[in-house]
Amino acid sequence: MAETERVPTVVVDDVHITYKVHGTKGGKGSATSALSRIVSRRPSPGVREVHAVRGVSFVAYKGEAIGLIGSNGSGKSTLLKAVAGLLPASRGKVYTRGQPSLLGVNAALMSDLTGERNVILGGLAMGMTREQVRSRYADIVEFSGINEKGDFITLPMRTYSSGMGARLRFSIAAAKAHDVLLIDEALSTGDARFQNRSKERIAELRAEAGTVFLVSHSNRTITETCDRAIWLESGTLRMDGPAAEVVAAYEEFTGKKPGRKPAAKTAGKTAAAGAVAPTRPTT
């Protein structure tokens, strides 16, 4: 491999994503109509297709941290899910090095099991050995800060607040070196101290030659964590470049239209992580 060419980790080649949204016409319809639909394999009348991403192309390289910005419903989370392989691209292709991990806001791991079990099982699921999990365990728990306010790690994960859950999930996922780590608003629920720690961890992951994608509605988080930013608007790539420049352009764009952005997008997302991500304008 030549020194002149940087090593790509994610190649997004003219990707279009459409998905079906169910229940756009209220309810599920009557039982008989549902049955005839199943028999005739016709799509439900309440289903509408949403063209969420329209022909986006970019290449991400080793060691980059890329922020995805754009107004609500611009296709950021959808694009991340396609990179993670959780949504099929209806046109175009996504190529990745290794298997990307996607951290979303409401992705619970195993909610009935204790935090402790989640750490161990999560590590094993990612392919760590028992010894590796054992040696990293204390670090993971400490990093998550779950035990700062008492012995929470031995409680079932369903008893955690959303912030605690998100912190533990990030700590588990970040314990392993990833080729590509996708973070969808997962850090916004953590407190300031945790956000700082996670910024450091993202920097480390980049140093280990991984690529980190970050969706955030906090422009400051993007500029502080990422060196590059991609601005999506209405499913198209509007700008791709150094984080500071892109964020500045985005701020100018949103500044021109005070209040909420026009609802350019047709529909909400599926019940997906970070779908209707709360805007947290910390700037």
Added chain:
Amino acid sequence: MSQTTTSAAPVRAPEPPPPGASAPALPDDLRALAARHGLTESGARPTLLAYLRGLHSRRHFVTALATARLTSQYSQAKLGQLWQIMTPLLNATVYYFIFGVLLNTKDGVPDYVPFLVTGVFIWTFTAGTITAGTRAVSGNIGLVRALHFPRASLPLAFALQQLQQLLFSLGALTVILAVFEQYPRPAWLLAVPALALQTVFNTGLAMIFARLTASTPDIAQLMPFLLRTWMYASGVMWSLDTVFKDEAVPRLVRLALECNPAAVYIDLMRFALIDSFTAGQLPPHVWLVATGWAVLLGAGGFLFFWQAEEKYGRG
């Protein structure tokens, strides 16, 4: 560490994008670029061999998940792990009163209580594994989306948990058998291959239903009815052998009942554990049938599950 790209120059060095420009210059052929660097298509299904290898590397995950679920299962109940044994025993008691006493199916079945309890426990193993399988993927979407691992680990772990649970029940069963003067003897060793075959069979079914419910959750609603129907056809609380004494049973029905895998596994266990249950009560070629079902469902279920590997967690 040959490259250091920590500087804030994300695009290829020659042309930094003018502010406001839509995107930096991209390599002409993205597909070729991806291929040159060995990137794989995201969300593509791994080959069967790679999949098996990945599954093997997650074996500790499978066992740890099964044990964790087993121990947490009754963590909210006051009696805790005691329910592991209480549930099947209570079931057996209910069936004893309904079928043994009220409907009097115990007539003509020697050692009816061991016969019934063995049947209930072995049936519960199959029914429990299938039910667990329906939730293996659909109930763990968060885990599936957040971490990457071969998804077959989930139905495997759930099936293993059911096997662990069965071992608890078998502990209770040996006590019940002893009460009815059935003591351990060499023939009990036959229980090991019978259980092994049943486990493979169950796991295959769990994988099939894991995939089906992942795409069509409605199937989970149907399962209780399917399972109940299957149970009544499997001779859990009566002896199929007694039914066959009636010459009026059509040949095809008889053949279907004899080849019913649940009935086969139940009868093999009875044959192994209960003295008065003789080889004459077993359908012909019983070990062959038991092995056939295990191989067919075990391998078929795994292949069926693997074919949708890239789709789990979508939607």
